[in-house]
Amino acid sequence: MIVWEADADGCCTYLNPDAAQAFSSPRELHINDWFSHIHPEDAPAAIQSILEARRTRRQYRLEYRISCRNGSTRWISDTGAPRLDAQGKLLGYLGTLLDVTENHEVRARLMRSEIEHRLLTENARDLISYSDASNIYVYASPSHKDTLGYELHELVGTHLYDYIHPDDVAAEPPGPRSKRRGLVNIRFRHKKGHWVWLGASTRTVRDPQSGAKMGIVAIARDITTQLEAGKELARREERFRSLTTLSSDWYWETDARIRFSFFSEGIYQRLGQRTTELLGSSFEEHIADPKAAGFIVCAESVAARKPFHDLIYPVWSLTKPGDIRFLRISGEPFSEDGVFCGYRGVSRDVTHEVRTANALEQLATRDTLTKLPNRELLQRRLRQWLEERRPDAQLAVFFIDLDNFKEVNDSLGHAAGDALLKNIAARLRRCIRPSDTVARLGGDEFVVLAECRYGDTSAMRLGEKLCRALDPPAMIEGHEVRACASIGISMFPQDGETSDVLLQNADTALYRAKAAGGNCFRFYTPDMSAESRTRMMRHAALRHALDRNEFVVYYQPRVDLKTSRLTGVEALLRWTHPQLGEVSPVDFIPLAEESGLIDSITDWVLRRATQQVQEWTLRHGRPFTVSVNLSARQLRNEKILASVRQALRASGLHPGQLELELTESALMEDADTAAILLKELKRHGLRLSVDDFGTGYSSLAYLRRFPLDCLKLDRSFLLQNHSDEVSPWKLAEAVINLAHTLGLSVVAEGVESEEHLAFLRTTSCDEIQGSCISAPMPPEDMERLLCSTHSEQLLA
Numbered sequence: 001m002i003v004w005e006a007d008a009d010g011c012c013t014y015l016n017p018d019a020a021q022a023f024s025s026p027r028e029l030h031i032n033d034w035f036s037h038i039h040p041e042d043a044p045a046a047i048q049s050i051l052e053a054r055r056t057r058r059q060y061r062l063e064y065r066i067s068c069r070n071g072s073t074r075w076i077s078d079t080g081a082p083r084l085d086a087q088g089k090l091l092g093y094l095g096t097l098l099d100v101t102e103n104h105e106v107r108a109r110l111m112r113s114e115i116e117h118r119l120l121t122e123n124a125r126d127l128i129s130y131s132d133a134s135n136i137y138v139y140a141s142p143s144h145k146d147t148l149g150y151e152l153h154e155l156v157g158t159h160l161y162d163y164i165h166p167d168d169v170a171a172e173p174p175g176p177r178s179k180r181r182g183l184v185n186i187r188f189r190h191k192k193g194h195w196v197w198l199g200a201s202t203r204t205v206r207d208p209q210s211g212a213k214m215g216i217v218a219i220a221r222d223i224t225t226q227l228e229a230g231k232e233l234a235r236r237e238e239r240f241r242s243l244t245t246l247s248s249d250w251y252w253e254t255d256a257r258i259r260f261s262f263f264s265e266g267i268y269q270r271l272g273q274r275t276t277e278l279l280g281s282s283f284e285e286h287i288a289d290p291k292a293a294g295f296i297v298c299a300e301s302v303a304a305r306k307p308f309h310d311l312i313y314p315v316w317s318l319t320k321p322g323d324i325r326f327l328r329i330s331g332e333p334f335s336e337d338g339v340f341c342g343y344r345g346v347s348r349d350v351t352h353e354v355r356t357a358n359a360l361e362q363l364a365t366r367d368t369l370t371k372l373p374n375r376e377l378l379q380r381r382l383r384q385w386l387e388e389r390r391p392d393a394q395l396a397v398f399f400i401d402l403d404n405f406k407e408v409n410d411s412l413g414h415a416a417g418d419a420l421l422k423n424i425a426a427r428l429r430r431c432i433r434p435s436d437t438v439a440r441l442g443g444d445e446f447v448v449l450a451e452c453r454y455g456d457t458s459a460m461r462l463g464e465k466l467c468r469a470l471d472p473p474a475m476i477e478g479h480e481v482r483a484c485a486s487i488g489i490s491m492f493p494q495d496g497e498t499s500d501v502l503l504q505n506a507d508t509a510l511y512r513a514k515a516a517g518g519n520c521f522r523f524y525t526p527d528m529s530a531e532s533r534t535r536m537m538r539h540a541a542l543r544h545a546l547d548r549n550e551f552v553v554y555y556q557p558r559v560d561l562k563t564s565r566l567t568g569v570e571a572l573l574r575w576t577h578p579q580l581g582e583v584s585p586v587d588f589i590p591l592a593e594e595s596g597l598i599d600s601i602t603d604w605v606l607r608r609a610t611q612q613v614q615e616w617t618l619r620h621g622r623p624f625t626v627s628v629n630l631s632a633r634q635l636r637n638e639k640i641l642a643s644v645r646q647a648l649r650a651s652g653l654h655p656g657q658l659e660l661e662l663t664e665s666a667l668m669e670d671a672d673t674a675a676i677l678l679k680e681l682k683r684h685g686l687r688l689s690v691d692d693f694g695t696g697y698s699s700l701a702y703l704r705r706f707p708l709d710c711l712k713l714d715r716s717f718l719l720q721n722h723s724d725e726v727s728p729w730k731l732a733e734a735v736i737n738l739a740h741t742l743g744l745s746v747v748a749e750g751v752e753s754e755e756h757l758a759f760l761r762t763t764s765c766d767e768i769q770g771s772c773i774s775a776p777m778p779p780e781d782m783e784r785l786l787c788s789t790h791s792e793q794l795l796a
């Protein structure tokens with residue numbers, strides 16, 4: 001501290017020794033020199049105050065800054081008191097200068113701190129309060145208004161406990177000597193009356209000397225939403241727990257490496273697998289079929305960090321080794337703060353549902369006998385192939401039909417037929433690749449779909465392979481059965497681009513293969529379509545012809561060449577369809593044979609013809625024969641025996657009046673079976689004739705093994721030009737003679753002209769039939785002929 005004295009003019013007259021360092025000599029100092037040291041910012045006010053005090057002879061006490069020689073600034077407390085003489089005249093001033101720089105800085109810091117605290121408490125969202133030792137509010141931050149509705153003045157002076165829920169008062173933490181910060185959740189009454197949950201942190205302020213409680217500082221925060229959220233979370237967890245306990249699903253989570261990190265309890269109940277055994281494992285470790293669509297989609301979704309839903313996932317059972325269980329799984333990725341954490345989802349054991357669905361699917365899409373895909377599945381696969389095909393892919397559709405399945409079925413019975421079909425299915429399966437399809441459409445129809453890398457060439461190879469595979473006979477119930485097949489082939493893309501067209505065209509080609517004699521394959525060609533359309537329409541129409549009475553039996557007389565008398569009639573079927581008109585038997589009989597309708601048609605012709613001829617016999621008293629044509633396939637089973645017996649019984653016609661005409665080729669096709677059947681028919685007293693003789697390659701001698709009565713010489717003998725080098729007429733004559741030596745009577749067919757007649761008269765031919773007598777005629781015309789006297793002498 002510097003003590004100074006100055007005279008009335010302001011010149012320094014005394015300085016204490018401490019001031020010696022600051023000022024060289026007091027006498028040199030004048031008050032104006034001192035003024036020059038005052039900081040420019042403080043100088044005007046300080047100088048004015050000092051001069052004013054001197055003028056009015058008053059004391060003064062000022063604080064201001066001075067600039068030191070070393071450039072620093074110091075705060076000075078300057079006090080001055082006037083010295084007056086007895087008359088009150090100013091003698092001078094006595095004063096002190098004190099360096100108060102440090103005090104000043106402390107004060108400034110304090111002020112700053114106070115401002116900061118005020119700013120903090122007044123702007124904080126937290127509730128800051130101070131209550132005294134008796135819990136009376138002394139201070140409450142403005143945030144109390146927003147959160148609790150109270151103004152500061154409403155709280156100050158009131159008791160803290162007036163606002164706290166009675167049940168929570170006990171929670172108010174600090175004990176008498178506690179210095180700890182207490183954290184409590186309490187309910188505080190809002191000004192409007194409702195309770196607000198506060199999370200409060202309190203601190204008891206104590207007298208540093210006595211330790212007596214001085215008050216409580218509290219910082220609190222509205223935690224109502226937080227508590228509600230916490231409760232909601234607990235409720236949700238409880239709900240989730242009951243859900244996973246009660247439902248058939250279980251919940252799972254994986255870590256970021258897609259390894260299971262959590263399972264809800266349900267998995268143990270549903271799968272009998274301890275979750276601990278599964279923790280840390282990955283999806284792949286459990287998959288039972290890596291080709292399963294569910295697994296592939298799951299793996300792709302996980303790789304792309306995408307969700308997946310309701311995938312059927314086959315897994316190995318941990319409890320039953322080798323057993324496969326099916327799970328339905330859904331999952332989605334989850335992340336925290338934008339960082340992928342793993343997948344979570346639900347699963348359910350759907351083994352039972354999947355197995356039931358598979359069984360139903362099997363039933364709906366598989367042929368029960370051969371277990372091959374049925375028509376439905378075949379079409380689905382074909383459509384799928386067409387949708388998913390590569391741009392340059394080629395496909396062959398093989399339509400396969402067994403050539404003699406019906407005979408096997410008819411002669412050996414259904415069980416044998418079924419065994420044969422199974423045998424065929426197995427052979428076809430062996431011919432194809434796993435990616436190809438072999439299906440059974442029903443009956444003896446099979447279809448093979450095969451991708452053909454080299455188009456027709458590959459298809460031809462497979463066609464040959466299929467024929468070769470089906471050719472060897474199968475042993476069915478001790479019988480050697482040969483079930484060769486006809487195959488029609490259509491190719492994608494050239495023969496059609498839809499499944500229906502490809503199948504239809506393969507079917508069309510199949511008929512060509514059949515027409516070519518079977519046991520072969522044919523590729524579809526566009527010209528087949530028109531032909532097949534007509535055939536298909538006729539097929540359908542033929543099926544209804546019997547029910548709709550569209551058939552009529554015509555009769556063509558046979559006449560004894562020597563006596564000119566009627567010896568018999570040939571029954572010839574006529575079909576008139578309302579739209580198609582008259583259809584020739586040459587066209588519809590092969591259709592009837594193919595479709596198997598021939599048996600019922602022949603049955604009808606036999607009944608109608610025997611009844612008609614019996615009627616005529618009884619009415620006109622002149623018995624004559626009626627000959628009915630049989631198809632080749634009718635010689636391969638015994639159905640015809642029953643039909644014949646039935647017709648004779650129903651009509652009452654004498655068996656000797658019924659003749660069955662069999663073509664030469666039919667007899668040769670399966671000669672052994674035919675011989676047995678013909679012997680049986682002969683045993684019933686029927687007449688048997690061989691029709692169209694001369695068109696086949698059989699020798700007369702060969703025919704001796706059949707019990708035949710009559711030989712019908714094919715009309716081509718007469719219709720060909722007899723001026724040729726080897727005249728057919730000459731041949732006919734030789735045949736007639738030979739037939740006679742074998743004990744067969746001879747009927748010449750197609751006798752059209754007088755010339756034919758004249759020639760035949762030169763031979764020993766027995767009977768004639770042809771337009772020179774009469775074309776085949778309806779029963780009414782035949783009736784008229786029988787009634788006329790002319791019938792006695794049919795040849796001029």
Ligand SMILES: Nc1nc2c(ncn2[C@@H]2O[C@@H]3COP(=O)(O)O[C@H]4[C@@H](O)[C@H](n5cnc6c(=O)[nH]c(N)nc65)O[C@@H]4COP(=O)(O)O[C@H]3[C@H]2O)c(=O)[nH]1
Pocket residue numbers: 556571572573584585586589602605628629630631661691692715749750751752769770771772775776
């Ligand atoms: N050019 C010429 N032809 C003559 C003459 N006289 C008769 N015809 C015809 O020659 C065919 C004789 O019958 P098919 O050889 O048994 O040949 C028959 C027979 O194989 C078959 N057919 C007819 N009806 C039946 C039937 O009910 N069952 C079976 N399985 N086949 C039948 O259809 C074939 C054709 O029968 P249709 O058209 O009625 O033809 C008949 C008949 O109309 C003639 O002087 N000149």
